[in-house]
Amino acid sequence: MKNRKTLITLILTAVLLLISLAVIAWKSKIFSREVELTEEMFAIQDTAQISKIFIADMHGNNVLLNKENGKWLLSDSIPIIEQKIEELIKTMSNISMQQPISEKSKDNITRMMATAAIKVEVYGQTPLFTLFDKGFFVKERKIKTYYLGPATQSNIGNYAILEGKEDTPCIVNVPGFRGFITPRFSPYAIDWISHRIFETKLTRIQKLTVKDLNNPAESYTIEKKGTRFYTLYNSANEIVDHYDTVKLINVLSEYRERNYESVVKEMTPEKKDSILQFNMFKIITLQDVNGKITELKLYLMDENVIDEIPADDQVAQIEKHFNRDRCYAILNNDTKTLYKIQYFHFDRILQPLSYFMHPSQVPAVENKK
Numbered sequence: 001m002k003n004r005k006t007l008i009t010l011i012l013t014a015v016l017l018l019i020s021l022a023v024i025a026w027k028s029k030i031f032s033r034e035v036e037l038t039e040e041m042f043a044i045q046d047t048a049q050i051s052k053i054f055i056a057d058m059h060g061n062n063v064l065l066n067k068e069n070g071k072w073l074l075s076d077s078i079p080i081i082e083q084k085i086e087e088l089i090k091t092m093s094n095i096s097m098q099q100p101i102s103e104k105s106k107d108n109i110t111r112m113m114a115t116a117a118i119k120v121e122v123y124g125q126t127p128l129f130t131l132f133d134k135g136f137f138v139k140e141r142k143i144k145t146y147y148l149g150p151a152t153q154s155n156i157g158n159y160a161i162l163e164g165k166e167d168t169p170c171i172v173n174v175p176g177f178r179g180f181i182t183p184r185f186s187p188y189a190i191d192w193i194s195h196r197i198f199e200t201k202l203t204r205i206q207k208l209t210v211k212d213l214n215n216p217a218e219s220y221t222i223e224k225k226g227t228r229f230y231t232l233y234n235s236a237n238e239i240v241d242h243y244d245t246v247k248l249i250n251v252l253s254e255y256r257e258r259n260y261e262s263v264v265k266e267m268t269p270e271k272k273d274s275i276l277q278f279n280m281f282k283i284i285t286l287q288d289v290n291g292k293i294t295e296l297k298l299y300l301m302d303e304n305v306i307d308e309i310p311a312d313d314q315v316a317q318i319e320k321h322f323n324r325d326r327c328y329a330i331l332n333n334d335t336k337t338l339y340k341i342q343y344f345h346f347d348r349i350l351q352p353l354s355y356f357m358h359p360s361q362v363p364a365v366e367n368k369k
Contacts, residue, residue, distance in 0.1 A: 042096070042162055050123070052123035081192060081194050084192060095173075099170065116150055118182060119146075125139065151182065152171055158180050197296060197331060198286060199255075199256060201256050207224065208221065208287075209285040210284050217353070220232060240353075240356070251348065251349060281298055296330075297329060298327050325344070
């Protein structure tokens with residue numbers, strides 16, 4: 001009988017405790033999904049908790065940005081531009097609701113958003129609920145979802161709709177920033193991918209070959225033979241006994257960071273095929289100590305060239321000019337993507353064999369007929 005009374009007491013105590021917790025939860029709204037209309041309703045207060053960002057437009061373009069071990073990647077594997085993700089997260093923390101849309105314009109704005117908005121989903125490590133300033137059942141959850149529409153007529157804000165407040169379209173902006181923010185929420189992968197082509201430190205380089213197609217005698221290979229000790233070979237694969245070690249080390253050191261300028265987005269297949277067939281002038285092949293090979297092929301960029309030059313006009317044929325500031329490139333034989341690179345950033349790694357050698361050893365320049 002005593003045990004029965006004890007059991008009933010425990011059950012009643014547990015029921016009262018659950019009721020008390022439910023009242024506290026109700027009053028503190030820890031389970032509430034209701035969104036209040038405030039200036040901060042679009043902002044992410046604690047950006048450190050963000051672990052994933054999904055951005056998509058209404059035409060099927062989308063990107064998934066993941067944070068792994070403190071580093072942001074595109075689709076779990078591709079490094080992205082650090083400055084761009086930093087700018088995006090800063091925007092997410094500062095985005096502010098400027099004002100709700102008037103009842104008169106609400107229907108028109110909602111219809112426009114249905115076809116022209118960018119969807120943004122933000123995920124992070126968050127608790128299911130917080131009680132007495134302590135989070136419970138922490139895991140990756142969706143923090144916020146909103147839709148960014150076109151810029152307003154003043155071009156200093158964007159139309160936006162927050163999930164949970166679909167009946168209240170708003171105008172949002174970033175205080176202190178005069179402009180619209182949608183360019184920071186690009187759904188195109190190409191806008192996020194890092195421009196890095198080479199990122200191999202000096203100590204990680206095993207072998208480098210630079211092949212000069214216009215002047216083969218200036219081609220060379222550098223191979224690591226020990227700690228900070230390298231052998232230089234000429235175009236005939238013969239060892240070069242005397243060379244400037246400092247220059248060689250300086251050139252290899254430049255491969256720690258080399259970026260392309262942009263990706264060519266508009267070019268006819270015919271023009272691209274012509275460039276890849278006739279304009280290649282150098283091939284750089286870099287192998288690291290783990291055997292990973294990066295190959296970059298460089299192609300001269302036509303400039304001010306007449307498309308149709310008469311075959312008998314030899315002067316016009318000879319005076320074919322090329323861009324002196326930029327050239328094209330393909331990476332690892334991926335002909336689908338054509339890059340633009342600047343000589344200003346690549347000249348230091350495009351040095352000829354003669355750059356490393358003493359004047360008496362400089363190979364003769366071949367005259368092309």
